[in-house]
Amino acid sequence: METLPQLLVANAHKYGHRKIAMREKAFGIWQPYTWADYLEGVKRCALGLAALQMQRGEKLAVIGENRPPLYWMLLAAEALGGIPVPLYQDAIDREIQYVLDHSEARIVVAQDQEQVDKVLHVKDALPRLETIIYVETKGMRHYRQPFLLPLSRVHELGQEFERRQPAFFAAELTKGSADDIAIIAYTSGTTGAPKGVMLSHRNLLSNAQHFLQVEAIRETDEVMAYLPLAWVGDFYISVVLSLLTGLAVNCPEDPTTLMRDLREIGPTLFLGPPRVWEGLLTGIQARSEDADRLKRWLFRLFMGVGQRRAGYQMRQAPVPLGLRLLYALGHFFVYSPLKDQMGLRHVRLAYTGGAALGPEVFQFYRALGINYKQIYGLTECGALATYQADADVRPDTVGKPLPGVEVRIAETGEVLLKSPSVFVGYYKNPTATQAALEEGWLHTGDAGFIDQDGHLVIIDRAQDISTLVGGTVFAPQYLENRLKFSPFITEAVAIGQERPYVTALLNIDLDTVGNWAERQGIGYTSYMDLAQKPQVYELVRGEVARVNRALASDPQTKGLSIQKFLILHKELDPDDAEITRTRKVRRRVIADKYADLIQALYMETDHVRVTTTITYEDGRQASLESSLRIQDMTPVEEGPDGPAPTQSRQPVREG
Amino acid sequence: MTHGTDGRTLLMIVHVSKAFGGVRALSDISLEVSKREIRAIIGPNGAGKTTLINLISRVYPPDQGQIIFAGRDLARLPTHKIAAAGIGRTFQNVALFKGMTVLENLMLGRHPLMRPGLLSSGIYWGLAQKKEVEHRAKVEWIIDFLEITHIRKQIVGALPLGLQKRVELGRALALEPTLLLLDEPMAGMNVEEKEDMVRFIFDINEELDKTIVLIEHDMGVVMDISQRVSVLDFGVQIAEGTPEEVRANPAVIKAYLGTVAHTGTG
Numbered sequence: 018m019e020t021l022p023q024l025l026v027a028n029a030h031k032y033g034h035r036k037i038a039m040r041e042k043a044f045g046i047w048q049p050y051t052w053a054d055y056l057e058g059v060k061r062c063a064l065g066l067a068a069l070q071m072q073r074g075e076k077l078a079v080i081g082e083n084r085p086p087l088y089w090m091l092l093a094a095e096a097l098g099g100i101p102v103p104l105y106q107d108a109i110d111r112e113i114q115y116v117l118d119h120s121e122a123r124i125v126v127a128q129d130q131e132q133v134d135k136v137l138h139v140k141d142a143l144p145r146l147e148t149i150i151y152v153e154t155k156g157m158r159h160y161r162q163p164f165l166l167p168l169s170r171v172h173e174l175g176q177e178f179e180r181r182q183p184a185f186f187a188a189e190l191t192k193g194s195a196d197d198i199a200i201i202a203y204t205s206g207t208t209g210a211p212k213g214v215m216l217s218h219r220n221l222l223s224n225a226q227h228f229l230q231v232e233a234i235r236e237t238d239e240v241m242a243y244l245p246l247a248w249v250g251d252f253y254i255s256v257v258l259s260l261l262t263g264l265a266v267n268c269p270e271d272p273t274t275l276m277r278d279l280r281e282i283g284p285t286l287f288l289g290p291p292r293v294w295e296g297l298l299t300g301i302q303a304r305s306e307d308a309d310r311l312k313r314w315l316f317r318l319f320m321g322v323g324q325r326r327a328g329y330q331m332r333q334a335p336v337p338l339g340l341r342l343l344y345a346l347g348h349f350f351v352y353s354p355l356k357d358q359m360g361l362r363h364v365r366l367a368y369t370g371g372a373a374l375g376p377e378v379f380q381f382y383r384a385l386g387i388n389y390k391q392i393y394g395l396t397e398c399g400a401l402a403t404y405q406a407d408a409d410v411r412p413d414t415v416g417k418p419l420p421g422v423e424v425r426i427a428e429t430g431e432v433l434l435k436s437p438s439v440f441v442g443y444y445k446n447p448t449a450t451q452a453a454l455e456e457g458w459l460h461t462g463d464a465g466f467i468d469q470d471g472h473l474v475i476i477d478r479a480q481d482i483s484t485l486v487g488g489t490v491f492a493p494q495y496l497e498n499r500l501k502f503s504p505f506i507t508e509a510v511a512i513g514q515e516r517p518y519v520t521a522l523l524n525i526d527l528d529t530v531g532n533w534a535e536r537q538g539i540g541y542t543s544y545m546d547l548a549q550k551p552q553v554y555e556l557v558r559g560e561v562a563r564v565n566r567a568l569a570s571d572p573q574t575k576g577l578s579i580q581k582f583l584i585l586h587k588e589l590d591p592d593d594a595e596i597t598r599t600r601k602v603r604r605r606v607i608a609d610k611y612a613d614l615i616q617a618l619y620m621e622t623d624h625v626r627v628t629t630t631i632t633y634e635d636g637r638q639a640s641l642e643s644s645l646r647i648q649d650m651t652p653v654e655e656g657p658d659g660p661a662p663t664q665s666r667q668p669v670r671e672g
Numbered sequence: 673m674t675h676g677t678d679g680r681t682l683l684m685i686v687h688v689s690k691a692f693g694g695v696r697a698l699s700d701i702s703l704e705v706s707k708r709e710i711r712a713i714i715g716p717n718g719a720g721k722t723t724l725i726n727l728i729s730r731v732y733p734p735d736q737g738q739i740i741f742a743g744r745d746l747a748r749l750p751t752h753k754i755a756a757a758g759i760g761r762t763f764q765n766v767a768l769f770k771g772m773t774v775l776e777n778l779m780l781g782r783h784p785l786m787r788p789g790l791l792s793s794g795i796y797w798g799l800a801q802k803k804e805v806e807h808r809a810k811v812e813w814i815i816d817f818l819e820i821t822h823i824r825k826q827i828v829g830a831l832p833l834g835l836q837k838r839v840e841l842g843r844a845l846a847l848e849p850t851l852l853l854l855d856e857p858m859a860g861m862n863v864e865e866k867e868d869m870v871r872f873i874f875d876i877n878e879e880l881d882k883t884i885v886l887i888e889h890d891m892g893v894v895m896d897i898s899q900r901v902s903v904l905d906f907g908v909q910i911a912e913g914t915p916e917e918v919r920a921n922p923a924v925i926k927a928y929l930g931t932v933a934h935t936g937t938g
Contacts, residue, residue: 043816044809044812044813044815044816045775045808045812045815045821045824046812155817155875155879156875158878158879270821271821271822273821273822274821274822277825
């Protein structure tokens, strides 16, 4: 079994119609697809692509949400020796144009009208693009372009093709070899243009097989396919692990129904990036605020109990009997109902990965008794590099290397990786490939170290590690994650490189802060309005003060307390390139775009004027001028020290 | 008396009048609506628009004249058979069961189509069960079509008005009507909600082949959406035509703005 589609054929033979491979919630019901259906779906798509003259090595772009037909298309391309290129479903025109152009895709599979429209917008700039296949027909009746094909039509073409060449599909399947490229995953990187990471079947399969040696994933496991198709993490679980183990993949009805769908499925294996875990936690925190006193008291009491128990466990110390009894009680009153609410009641294995996570978030899920672990990896290393064994879980590390993976720390402090799953190269970018690979060692760009127990600790992106004027070195991400633990703060950017002290730009959580404002009787019209309310600043000040106290109490982070912050007038948005599609802060963009604001944080002033140009989704533009408060955290009596400075300011930047 | 329908006409209103006590709500109205048309009925307050819709849906019978729908005289049909005959409607003030979920409201919308009797329905067995599953499938199709999956199990009363109106539209669709009567489907909505509703009305008309008669005050919407417009004023039809024709019609301008001379301040 060398390729993913060959594995699919094996699974279809093994399970036939006896086991569910995928479910999709549609029309209110979980529609099942067995392994035989799965193969049939892939085959029909592949024959259709063959009828459209798909060649070996040709790229097939796929854009949309997690839907069975889109997964089938990914595998269909591979079955013919083609290379799938999944795109982020929320990518905007110029991002789509870049990837389609760079990948030289001739055929695009688009889920629905929305995605078709986006591709049509940029089609004129893409001479190689010949055909757009769409899956959902709703709203497509007026589209007359001859290059638009509904999936049903592609299937028909495939049937005709099969009549002419009945042995074609099987023959192409057997031609596949482990060194064929299985996917080009464009990484949204925090710097520069996206790079197309080429991963071979061997890369992915060897990585997953090593992972399966250390983690007991079974064919009875259920996962939820809700992460972007373009993120390698989803492909790794929903395709590679599923094909290797036979586990079932569940596609939610709609992103807005995810929480309900999660509860209905009750996945046993769940991977989420920190933002998902933080979001779930924020929801729980917000609801606990709305609960009555008894419930709030129970919640606090038992979260404390759970955390103490988790502490013993992580130190691998025996849990005292009294605590065990209390925990059993808590299971009944708090943990079990909470897990049920979050749809995590059946989870055996829960992973956070893709970015760093704040320790408080980690403690929370461990306290609930969830087998919650950190994993670490990069698209470039075939997804995973380290893992935490069940009995060896720690909040501050990402665990030990997977079998087959070597980890080394370069003299610069950068983490280097070597394994059979290290990628083939960046597509059409040998310079970047050379820069990333040195004698087989992959430069991760992350700064880290290996602790005395052999666990890898990631500090931050190497280029982000900052130094204050006084010489104190710090990882902005660490401070940001501490801040983001607050249910009121969704996004934080810590600043301090070559500055006298640390400051932060913050985004508030519109839902939780909005709720809070409602309870306080504070009226507001918009995010911008709410963000600048003095009471909201006071609320956030309390949260920042809490983080500062925690930082001050730890000798390692002493002197890093956040001295000033401001709440941004807008939410950081991937459409504005301020954060990546996977919600990683793009520091350079922010440093440039908000230079005036950052400057003001280091001046004697308590507010700064800002003009923003807003581009609406339909392309209209509007300009807004506003004044942002700057909050000083230093404990002086009132306001900034000394007389108020003059109002002179740098000229306001345009757009 | 028979009125020949040429196969294109779905609804014929023939010399219809209606008075409430001494008030003449409608006088001698005649109009024809073709199959798959979107017809707007406009006019100032009190022009008789809702009365006309109520007559078509047989809330009350006309004093004079005939209403012929798909070749049948509606005056001969008892009110409770109207829905099953293929006429669905929504109301100016949303008329849903506010304590029930979206799904339950839509299932209720299919009630006129439900055949099994009290006993078999009561024990939910055999045909009743099979039919219930079929009805649910139809309703789920509508939920998907109107993009209200995320509120499927929410209580209607807790939803914002824009969504309630969409649910009501779904309830009307649930009984698979040929003719949909929409009484101010966009009243009280914000721009975004209106845009959504316009799109759904187009989709219903084009993809589901429904004929639509709607009352609307937002002239922008009327101009965008309807193929033909009927203008009522004081119970009389003063104009009919394409949106452009109607907009240029002096009688219409007069009805809306008092006199033509006042347009400058309009």
